[in-house]
Amino acid sequence: MRMRSKLDISAYFVVGPENTKGRPVAPIIRDAVDAGVTCVQVRSKTASARELIELTGQASEVIAQTGKSGMVTLLVNDRLDVVLAAKKQGIKVDGIHVGQSDIPVDICREYLGPDAVVGLSARTHELFEYIKNADVSLIDYFGAGPLHETKTKPDSGLDVDGKRITRSITDITTLAQLSSIPVVVGGGVKLVDIPPLAQTGVAGFFVVSAISEADDPGGEAESLVKTWHRHKR
Ligand code: TZP
Numbered sequence: 442m443r444m445r446s447k448l449d450i451s452a453y454f455v456v457g458p459e460n461t462k463g464r465p466v467a468p469i470i471r472d473a474v475d476a477g478v479t480c481v482q483v484r485s486k487t488a489s490a491r492e493l494i495e496l497t498g499q500a501s502e503v504i505a506q507t508g509k510s511g512m513v514t515l516l517v518n519d520r521l522d523v524v525l526a527a528k529k530q531g532i533k534v535d536g537i538h539v540g541q542s543d544i545p546v547d548i549c550r551e552y553l554g555p556d557a558v559v560g561l562s563a564r565t566h567e568l569f570e571y572i573k574n575a576d577v578s579l580i581d582y583f584g585a586g587p588l589h590e591t592k593t594k595p596d597s598g599l600d601v602d603g604k605r606i607t608r609s610i611t612d613i614t615t616l617a618q619l620s621s622i623p624v625v626v627g628g629g630v631k632l633v634d635i636p637p638l639a640q641t642g643v644a645g646f647f648v649v650s651a652i653s654e655a656d657d658p659g660g661e662a663e664s665l666v667k668t669w670h671r672h673k674r
Pocket residue numbers: 455586587590591592593594597627628629630647648649650651
């Protein structure tokens with residue numbers, strides 16, 4: 442099993458140009474990293490490959506400017522091509538996060554090598570069974586959720602039969618116990634959700650809008666991070 446003692450996904454910020462209310466993304470990433478987020482995932486369903494490479498480069502640069510290079514993990518959502526191109530251009534990017542219908546994790550691992558971080562969304566209605574029995578030899582963590590329905594990802598939690606599933610705090614506690622690798626949970630997470638989530642035993646929370654759409658993204662990120670640490674089990 443992969444054991445990355447250095448991988449800190451306790452405060453995991455997912456962001457892209459669709460989620461910043463028209464504001465530039467890089468300063469929001471800088472504020473969030475300054476405030477203590479430990480992982481940044483660049484995610485866009487509309488940006489071109491070139492725009493995503495550019496954004497990944499900016500994210501890497503602002504992380505370096507905060508002095509947290511090597512401590513804050515930088516990932517790209519879905520796009521193995523973007524990660525490979527960014528690396529080729531000398532951009533420091535740590536890995537990829539993929540979903541169940543994206544590029545398979547064995548291909549990601551093969552192209553990115555043993556040191557890369559590969560995260561996988563555990564998206565199935567039979568989540569407990571899946572998490573318990575999954576082959577985790579190639580991945581570093583599971584993303585799970587949603588805790589709540591969210592307009593950021595309207596299909597989140599939508600099952601094949603159109604039924605919507607959200608994960609209760611009790612379910613998330615069970616997930617944390619069943620999984621042999623770290624689990625990060627998100628979906629509609631706001632400040633008020635952090636204390637109960639931190640008590641479940643999961644490795645961290647992930648958010649998009651709570652930080653990226655806030656009037657003061659840095660201030661919001663700081664509140665989330667501090668609250669997590671105050672309440673974590
Ligand atoms: N995956 C599951 S829910 C979600 C993703 C990327 C979006 C969460 O966004 P928000 O704004 O924190 O609800």
